[in-house]
Amino acid sequence: MSERVPIALEVNGETVARTIEPRMSLADFLREELELTGTHLGCEMGVCGACLVLLNGKAVHACLMFAVQAHGERVETVEGLTERKAIADIQEAFHNNNALQCGFCTTGMLVTAHEMLSRGDILSREEIRDGLSGNYCRCTGYQAIVNSIETVAQARAVAGAAPSKPE
Numbered sequence: 158m159s160e161r162v163p164i165a166l167e168v169n170g171e172t173v174a175r176t177i178e179p180r181m182s183l184a185d186f187l188r189e190e191l192e193l194t195g196t197h198l199g200c201e202m203g204v205c206g207a208c209l210v211l212l213n214g215k216a217v218h219a220c221l222m223f224a225v226q227a228h229g230e231r232v233e234t235v236e237g238l239t240e241r242k243a244i245a246d247i248q249e250a251f252h253n254n255n256a257l258q259c260g261f262c263t264t265g266m267l268v269t270a271h272e273m274l275s276r277g278d279i280l281s282r283e284e285i286r287d288g289l290s291g292n293y294c295r296c297t298g299y300q301a302i303v304n305s306i307e308t309v310a311q312a313r314a315v316a317g318a319a320p321s322k323p324e
């Protein structure tokens with residue numbers, strides 16, 4: 158058995174420190190060590206997008222990273238985005254458009270949508286579909302999800318709201 162190693166990183170604005178197996182994935186670290194179970198594990202191969210989190214503001218697959226690789230870095234999960242209300246309008250749009258059924262893919266979809274919308278561009282449906290190409294949903298079909306993101310993009314543009322920056 159490999160020797161456990163200490164790591165410290167910022168997760169959702171708080172510094173956390175643990176001693177872990179070096180081969181523990183970031184997704185397992187978030188779920189098992191920190192009980193942040195909004196980060197879902199589907200394929201564990203970087204394909205389905207259920208495990209997406211922000212690493213220093215950029216969406217990454219938490220299933221493909223070792224937790225030790227996040228040592229000293231800044232991670233934000235769907236819980237953190239929810240808490241600081243960065244995705245409140247996206248969540249509301251998903252709700253209003255029935256863009257979720259089992260919800261398994263939803264947290265990853267929200268992280269992707271947040272990253273897309275944070276660029277501040279007016280997104281075409283094609284761009285939204287393209288942006289979602291790494292997120293698999295087995296339930297809804299994608300129409301309602303694309304509708305939701307398009308609705309938020311338009312609402313934010315109309316409101317002239319500054320896009321919330323990924324952090």
Ligand code: FES
Pocket residue numbers: 197198199200201202203204205206207208209218219220221
């Ligand atoms: S669980 Fe990470 S991409 Fe599927």
Ligand code: FES
Pocket residue numbers: 256257258259260261262263293294295296297
């Ligand atoms: S809502 Fe069930 S997998 Fe997407």
